[in-house]
Amino acid sequence: MVYLVYSAVMADDTSDPDRAPGAPGQLDVVARAHRVLSDELNRGVFAAGSRLPGERELSGRLGISRGTLRKVLARLAEEQRIEPSPHRGWYVGSSQMVSEPASELISFTEMARARGLRPTARVLDRTERPAGYEEAARLVLGPAAPLIELRRLRGLDDRPVCVETAKIPRGVAPQLAAADMTDRSIHAALEEHSGVRVVRSDFMVWAAAAQAETAELLDLEPGAPVLIGEALTYAQTGSPVLLTQTVYRSDAYRFAATLTRTHP
Template sequence: MSTGVDTEAGSAVMETYRRLNDALRRGVFPAGGRLPGERDLAGSLGVSRSTLRHALARLADEGKLERSAQRGWFVARSVVGEPPSTLQSFSEMARARGLTPTSEILRRHERPAGFEEAEQLGIAPAARVLELRRLRSLDGVPVCLDTSVVVLSQAAALADMDLTDRSLYETLERECGIRIARSSYTVRADAADEEIARFLQIEPGAPVLVGEEVTYADDGTPILSGRMIYRSDAYRFQADLFRPI
């Protein structure tokens, strides 16, 4: 027979579990990182260490946490992915998970925009754009082939800038005064051709995820279009979906 104390204790564990699970989902604790000590964590949550341990154990059972008897609790390393409903650059997403992002410039040139690009970006056909193709890696492992097309009239400072190992979103904000606010993003499955397979170090025909986006500044102006090809064994895309009320 359950008692009122048992019910209250169970509710406290469940609430603690929900709060910790939400923090993990939002990337408050990066993948592979160590959580604060139990005493400090329990204090910040306002619960007993017993309640905290039950909540931590449940998260460990779900594969979200790992425990070291000597070192404490750690966030499980998992396939890298974008947090739900959060627009992050590749570099921001990597650093939030304790990974080191790098990029190799494969192609960089200024050229006239094509008709489809001009329509996507709200510019005149043949307006000048910067095309940037990069191989993006995490901790030295190639993960993504990224091709970005940027409107030069909006971001002229990029023309002469070394963009190796730099986040385009962060560079646009710091150097051009452009704050990226949202992205129209689609994802589809495909198979790697020989060139993609060579760069991503996978077998030809292996599955890849292709993301295509148009990114907008906070005033609604289209700034860049992009095409990202990810190894499917190293990337996943998440999103929160809501039904209209």
């Protein structure tokens, strides 16, 4: 199942003092209410999949006008914390789902923590081997250059979410051949051990059927739908430093993108 990300922008109500253009402190009011409601979502005050209280009740609880509340709800929808349902109100999204913000490069660990979840990573396998022809070409390496391959099971609050296979040129970060990569971000490890800061990634995603081994790791039936994301990630120098393929449970990941029209 592929989830489409929906962003809602409510109609302006200039009669509302909190929403009036240029109203003093208006941004602070929105930010404070957003923090309060985000914290309640993180603490499970509203269960995943449940309907949020109506605007009158929510605005009263937060001490804000309905117009300001609509701005807060729109922001939470953009963050994929809640989802609109026409004529029915707002519903809490799945608390066990990750998604990169559109056009922003962040790690799995950062995605999880932004949603108030605990990211986990269990190392399944780690090998050192010569790079294959395609791997060497994509990572701009010489033929059969040494490569570190790290395979991990990633989870959210101990629930398996994806199987990640990362390939790092040994010359970029030789320390990763032995570093403890349990519950760690590869992006953070690259910077900590080798001073390599990732800044850009070419990413593509496609649907597939889960192979038997992957299905068992993700608590799925063999052949169940999964999403596969592949990323070629570049350092601040402009050189590719990481090639990753990640197999996600289809009910735990959604892909967001910002599309720009380049011609009339």
